[in-house]
Amino acid sequence: MAVKKVLALHGYSQNATIFYKKLGALRKYCGKGIEFVFVDAPHILRPVDLEGINPTALGAAEAATDSEPNPEELPRGWWRTNPERTKYDGVAESVAVLRDVLAKNRFDGIFGFSQGAAMAALIAAILEKPHLYPPFLIDGQAPHPPMTFCVVISGFKPIDPNWKHFFDPDYSTPTLHVFGLNDVIMTPERTRSLVEVSANRRVASHTGGHFVPANAPWKLFLREYIKDPFGNVPQPATSDEALALASSLNGTPTTSAPASGRVSPALANP
Template identity: 55%
Template sequence: MAAKKVLMLHGYAQNATIFSKRMGALRKTCGKDIEFVFVDAPHVLTPADLAEAFQSSNESSSLDDLGASEAAATQTDPALAPRGWWSVDAARTKTVGIEDSIMLLRDYLSKDHYEGIFGFSQGAAMAAVVAALLEKPETYPPFLVDGKPPHPPLTFCISAAGFRPHSPLCDAIFLPSYATPTLHILGRNDVIVVEERARTLIDVSSNARVEYHDGGHFVPSKANWRNFLKAYMKDSQGDVPSPSAAPASQPASGAATPVTPAAS
């Protein structure tokens, strides 16, 4: 049986290389059953962007603590440049640059078949945008390829620490709801994407499953979670037992992202 392909979208101030590294334990658990395709967001963040992110943060942590240090090492390896899927205006009513991200992902979708999409933080929000847009691609005509959708609706979407972005385009895509089966993963101690913020996406997800872990702003990586995610991706419509009864997860996988207008 061929591996199921899943698009993987990193968080703000990360990149595909960093996210792939952070998902190493999950990749190993999934083996040949799931093929992960890690995508770089199109917008490279400058030192000024990162400085603004730090200044905008409500946390006392530094950017290093929040997980952006690896991606900031562009002097030694330009491939590790920190990236974002969009930025926002001061009023947080526009998702500046999200169109570029939509078109980038359209190109991936038009060239292969993907079972689902998996995103973390801003990448989780972007993943939900794509899943919803595939249900009604006419909402954004440039998304079409020769007048047709670039890909059938996805079988599943996994949103880890996701939220609903707000802009006229995103409102048109999400409202009143979208139906792609979506697994929402929330950290009980996540102070960056708190539950109230995560609920803005859950509320427009008509086919939602919500699972909690006891940690913060990261993708849980203990064995119970890795096995659960593998089972879910192999059969998102099946009766996959919750991982929450097992011991709490640790932040060994995934990466935190700063509280910043660009990540909102």
């Protein structure tokens, strides 16, 4: 059986090592049939970048007490943003890093959490329209074919004017959107902004907060989606409210086993 190779992008204030550990239970459950490749964002965050932010709430490591910082615990981000979250500083450098990774490897899909989820969706969209951003090209060609799937956990639509056009009117990479009803950091309303421009989507929600769900049903669900993005894998059991919201965003009737696979462009704006 061929191994599925997945590019994994960490959240804001995390890094590749932290995300590797956070996905430990899922990685173990996926076994040798799925390989996650973790990449560091290029921007090391400064104290000013974390003012007013609780990094542990974002899934980062607890602050080190040693005088010398541990390189494996340095908080990183794919970009820095203004207070209005409308301008992103550093995206071009992150895209360049990922371009080079893509040029040296072949991936089946991309998996991101929080800011890394937005970055994953952006990379998926750029791979569909690479000539809209010439610096992404290598010898005039995209470094990698479009992804066969994208998994975004607590994601959102990038709205910086320099990048949002990749989602105009939408992007077509099959995408699984997962979010928590009680996520106060990346609210369902912000997640919906990305769902609405995802032409081929599957939406699943849980009752938790800002994290990658990792109990047994969710590990099974994520593993089976990665193995077959168009398979009929039921969403894990959750509250009626979570099921109803996920079903409405999927464009399907409320059910514990919402239909999966492609969603017609007519349902792109629920």
